[in-house]
Amino acid sequence: MLLGLFLVVVFAFFSGAVLVAFQRLGLPLGVALTMFIFALIGSFINIPIAEERAYEPVIKLREVSFFGFLYPIPYFEMEERRMIISINVGGALVPLSIVLYELIRIAMLGQYDLLFNTTLAVLIAALICNAVSVPVRGVGIAMPSIVPPLVAVLLGWLLGDGNPTLVAYVSGTLGALLGADIMNWGKLKYLGAPMVSIGGAGTFDGVFLAGVIAVLLV
Incomplete structure (x- = not known):
């Protein structure tokens, strides 16, 4: 009973914090709530986007007969491993859609200095x-997990150009996505896992949380 109540309180606090962060970005309450619901539901959806293959040495045994006795002899054999790389809807695509919305909005408003600063902040964060x-x-x-939001907060203060919240969110989200996942793409196939999901922890993934925490701290 107490555990259930505790989980309800934690979820209410978490959802409230996310909604506050989305509204600070300029999203209307209805849109913010919709995006949060999409993020929750999308946490369970992974979309395959690529397949990587790697060849690794594997130790195997074969039996050799010697004067009627069988002896196990170890040997190495190169074995192909396949990995599916997918992207999580809630943990990656939802925050990316918010980032895209914000970038289009400031471009349409003609705030090109802010757009340049945001791009520079993303590069540094990545x-x-x-x-x-x-x-x-x-x-x-x-x-x-604390690195992306802290870096994003500092970049928001330094390069915010009147809108540190936007710079913090975009650099926190894209910095984690590009720096941790995309720039390490070539290493993914050597992780030894059958599948890797970008943003796979959903609303608790670093890509999703980095931007939200940065907005709340800036």
């Missing part, structure tokens, strides 16, 4: 995220 990300075999790309 390079930093890539520097601290580490491929972990059997797990995926690991990165300290």
Whole structure:
């Protein structure tokens, strides 16, 4: 009973924080709520986008007969491993759609200086995220979860040009996505997992949370 109540309170706090972050970005309440619902539902949907193949040495055994006795002899054989790379709707596509909306909006408003600063912030955030990300075999790309939002907050303050919230969200989201996932694409096939999902943890994924936390902190 207490555990259920605790989970309800945590979910209410989390959903409220996400909605506040979306509204601070300029999304109307109805749109913010819709995007949050899409993110929750989309957490369970992974769309395959690529397949990677790698060849790895595998130890196998064969039996050799010697004077009527069978002896196991180990040997190496190159074995093909296939990996499906997919993208999660809730953890990646929803935040990407918000980023795209914000970039189109400032471009239509003619705020090209802000657009340039945002692009520069994304580049810096991606390079930093890539520097601290580490491929972990059997797990995926690991990165300290606090790095993307903190970097995004600093970039929002430095390059915000009157709109630090937008710069923080875009650089936090794209910085985590590009730096940790896309820039490590060539290493994914060596992780030893049958499938890797970009944004696979849904609303609790680093790509989704980086932008939200950055907006709340800026």
